[in-house]
Amino acid sequence: MTTLITHPLPALAVGLALGSRFIPPRLLLAGMLAACLPDLDVVAFKLGIAYHDAFGHRGFSHSLLFAACMGVLGALCCRLLGSGPLKAGLWVGLATASHSVLDAMTDGGLGVAWFWPWSDQRYFLPLHPIEVSPIGLSRFLSPRGLEVLISEARWVWLPCLGVAAAGIVLRRVLRRND
Template sequence: MPSILTHAAVPLALWAASERGRISPRLLAAGIVAAMLPDADVLAFVLRIPYADAFGHRGASHSLLFAALCALLATSLHRPLRAGALQAGVWVFLCAASHPLLDAMTSGGLGVALAWPWRETRFFAPWRPILVSPIGAGFFSARGLETLLSELRCVWLPLALAVVGWRAIQSAPRGSTHLQ
């Protein structure tokens, strides 16, 4: 998995790319929580639930169903989030779904149960450039630092460039259809 900090990168990038005020601070916070929440399943290790179990690490909480349930909750809480119901639901779904998609791009683990409960199969992305993050105290090691550097290179930098590019496109003068 990428580090918990890197899971916040997707909601932050989407927020930075959006129009000012379009995403309330509360909705942004809900998106960040939704993007990090699937890793609460590390409690499975403490509860001695096997990693490969449907409720083990990267199991049910890393499914699109879990993201949809988070979206349903956000839809019902849209007023305190200061958003419309549809906006809250779509936002939280995208943020929660970004978590297993990033995890699928890591170099280790058993993959993510993206299609749970319909399929027990664990998936990896065809391209896996992100080093898997050590869990717990191992994060504060040379390997943890190496992981952070791979996340900066493979997640934060591309997202930052995408935001800058998107903002540049949005601020380009309208009506200009050719180069001068």
């Protein structure tokens, strides 16, 4: 799994790149929260649900169906999010799906059940350079946790910074040319 520090960054980067006129602040925040939501499935460990179970870690909450359901919820809450239903639904759904994409880029775990409930198979992307994060604060606050953060900085944080900066610069250039 990628850390909860990293999961909201793609939504934040794209939102900053597009600007607040296109992605209002409440919609941006909703996307960042939606990007973290799938990891609530770690509660399954406390309930005795096995990792490999459909309702275990990286199971149904990491599926495309779950992301689509979150998108529908975003569309239904569009007025609260300061946006139209299509934009809110797409934003929240894609932000939720970004979580499982990052997890599918890690070098450990069982993969992601993208096609649940139609298939229990777990998937990784062909490129999976991100160090998998240990589960639990005590394990994370260790040399292994530092390795994970360095890996995430290289493979997620820096590209997200580049996306945000490029979008901001491009918007300023386009504004000057108007």
